Each structure stands twice: as structure tokens, then as C-alpha cells.
Amino acid sequence: MHYIEVKNLTFYYDDEPVLEDISYSIDSGEFVILTGENGAAKSTLIKATLGLLKPESGSVYISPKNKEGEKLKIGYIPQQISSFNAGFPSTVYELVQSGRYPRGHWFKPLTKRDHEHIKKALIGVGMWENRHKRIGELSGGQKQRISLARLFVSDPDLYILDEPTTGMDDASRMEFYRLMKHSAHVHGKSVLMITHDHEDIEPFVDRHIHLVRKEDTTWRCFHLSEAKIGRGGQ
Numbered sequence: 001m002h003y004i005e006v007k008n009l010t011f012y013y014d015d016e017p018v019l020e021d022i023s024y025s026i027d028s029g030e031f032v033i034l035t036g037e038n039g040a041a042k043s044t045l046i047k048a049t050l051g052l053l054k055p056e057s058g059s060v061y062i063s064p065k066n067k068e069g070e071k072l073k074i075g076y077i078p079q080q081i082s083s084f085n086a087g088f089p090s091t092v093y094e095l096v097q098s099g100r101y102p103r104g105h106w107f108k109p110l111t112k113r114d115h116e117h118i119k120k121a122l123i124g125v126g127m128w129e130n131r132h133k134r135i136g137e138l139s140g141g142q143k144q145r146i147s148l149a150r151l152f153v154s155d156p157d158l159y160i161l162d163e164p165t166t167g168m169d170d171a172s173r174m175e176f177y178r179l180m181k182h183s184a185h186v187h188g189k190s191v192l193m194i195t196h197d198h199e200d201i202e203p204f205v206d207r208h209i210h211l212v213r214k215e216d217t218t219w220r221c222f223h224l225s226e227a228k229i230g231r232g233g234q
Contacts, residue, residue, distance in 0.1 A: 001028045001067050003158050003190045004049060009058035011041070011048050019045055022058070024209055024224055026158070028067045031184040031191045035198045036211030042194045043079065043162055045211070050076060050160065066157040067188060075156030077148060079163050092138070092146050093131040096122060099150040114153075121152035124179035126172030141167015152179070159183070161193040173197065177204040 004026040011019040018041045026032055036042050047053040049060055066072045090098075100114045122128040125145040135143065144167050151159070159180070165173045181204040183189040195201055198208060210225045 001063070002026070002061070003028055003063050003066075003072065004192070005061040006049055007059045007061075009045075009048060009060065010056045011044060011053065012056045017056075019048070019055075019211075020214060022224055024226065026190050026192050028157070028190050029184055029188045030207065031181055031205045032193070032207045032209060033198060033201060033205050034192060034194045034209045034211070035196065037213070040211040040213075042211060046076075046160060046162060046192070046194065050074075072158060073154070073156040074158045074160065075151045075154060076160045077151055077162060077164055079166070090135050091131070092122070092127060092133050092135065093118065095135060096131075096146055096149045096153060099153040117153045117155070118149075120179075121149040122146075124152065124175055125149045126168060126175060139167070145172075148176075152183075157189060159189060159191045159193070161191070163194055163196070165195065165197065173200065177201050180204065 002025050004024075006025070007023050009019060009022040010017065022045060034042055034045070044053065048055045049062075051060070062074070063072050097110060097114070097118050100110055100117060101108060119128065122131055125148050127142065127145050127149060130138070130142065135146070138146070144164070148161075148164055165176055168176065177200075180191050180193070184191050184206070202208065206228070208227045210227075212225050
């Protein structure tokens with residue numbers, strides 16, 4: 001089932017073509033990475049897909065329903081989402097657990113299963129040992145990680161992640177990749193992730209979409225080169 005289907009998308013900044021004739025799709029249960037050289041407009045493609053930027057031409061379809069027929073929930077983390085200042089009053093655990101509250105039900109007691117989700121998410125981003133720290137005590141990379149953990153516990157159907165492993169060490173990155181693979185293959189989630197770490201991550205993912213420069217042009221025009229990797233890995 002397609003959660004995302006993009007056809008012939010072209011995007012301009014002023015009069016300069018940045019993306020040209022881009023087509024791709026993301027299905028339920030897939031872990032897909034998006035790569036490209038610096039300046040390849042990877043983040044621009046994601047924003048145009050989500051409707052945050054308006055393409056010059058082409059079509060974007062995002063399914064209104066998940067594979068169970070319920071409203072599709074999208075979780076999007078842009079680059080460097082965290083912006084908490086030193087005076088932010090919450091602890092790491094308190095901030096992440098806020099992602100488990102249903103919208104409009106902030107005082108509903110959390111269940112044992114809710115707390116298991118929170119622990120798993122914090123372990124997945126390498127922040128369980130820091131759960132009692134105040135947000136203001138954390139580094140920028142650590143704040144990025146807990147933003148991801150809060151997204152995980154909200155349990156979206158479709159994850160769209162822009163360089164989410166920034167600031168993670170090798171062990172934390174590997175655990176994060178395992179968590180995303182498990183979410184896709186066991187729980188039927190979809191993951192579209194921009195990354196530079198494609199050699200390390202490839203054993204975990206299903207497809208690799210690569211933005212490449214169009215031949216014989218000085219413009220910043222890119223198209224997709226896509227490889228099916230398969231469900232091997234760790």
C-alpha cells in the first residue's frame with residue numbers, strides 16, 4: 001500500500017530548477033533511505049512532499065488512511081529540530097512521555113504499556129541513562145535524540161526523518177537503525193530517512209533512493225536513482 005506517491009515533481013527556487021521530474025513512492029512496512037551529495041535538495045524534496053513547499057509541477061499523494069483503514073499519522077523530524085533553552089523545566093522522561101498522551105487528554109494516566117514504549121524509545125536513541133536529567137543540561141545532539149524519542153512514542157504510521165542520527169555515537173546509531181527496521185518489518189510502519197551514513201545503514205533498509213545531478217547541465221537539476229536492497233541485515 002502506497003503511503004506516499006510522488007509523480008514528476010519539479011521544484012524551482014526563483015527561476016532556478018532544483019528538482020526536476022522526480023517520481024518515487026513509499027509503501028507501508030518499508031524502511032527507505034534518501035541520499036545525495038551536499039546541495040542535492042534532499043530536504044527540499046521532503047518538504048515539497050509534505051506540502052511545506054509548493055512544487056512547480058507534478059503531483060504528490062499521501063494516503064489519508066493507514067493499512068488498517070484508520071487515519072494516517074505522520075511523524076516528521078526536520079534537521080536540528082531541538083531548540084530547548086537552558087531554563088526548560090522538564091526532565092528527559094517527562095518530555096518524552098508527553099508524546100504518549102492522546103491529543104486533548106493531557107491528564108489521562110499512562111499505562112504500563114505506555115511506560116514500556118517510553119523506555120524502548122529512550123533506549124533506541126541512547127538516552128535511557130539520561131532520563132532524569134533536565135533538558136537544559138543536555139547537548140544539542142542529546143536534545144535531537146529526545147525529540148526523536150518523543151516522536152517514536154507518539155506511534156506514527158509514517159516516519160519522515162531528516163538526518164536524525166546527527167550527534168549519535170556508533171553504538172547509538174546502530175541501535176537506532178535496528179529500531180527503525182523493527183518498526184517497519186514487525187509493526188508495518190513506513191520510514192523515509194535522509195542520511196549520509198548509507199554504508200552503515202544499508203544492511204537494515206529495503207530501498208536506497210539517491211538524488212543525482214542531471215547530465216550535461218550546469219543547473220542544480222537532480223533525478224532519482226533507486227536500488228532495492230532487500231530485507232537482510234542485522
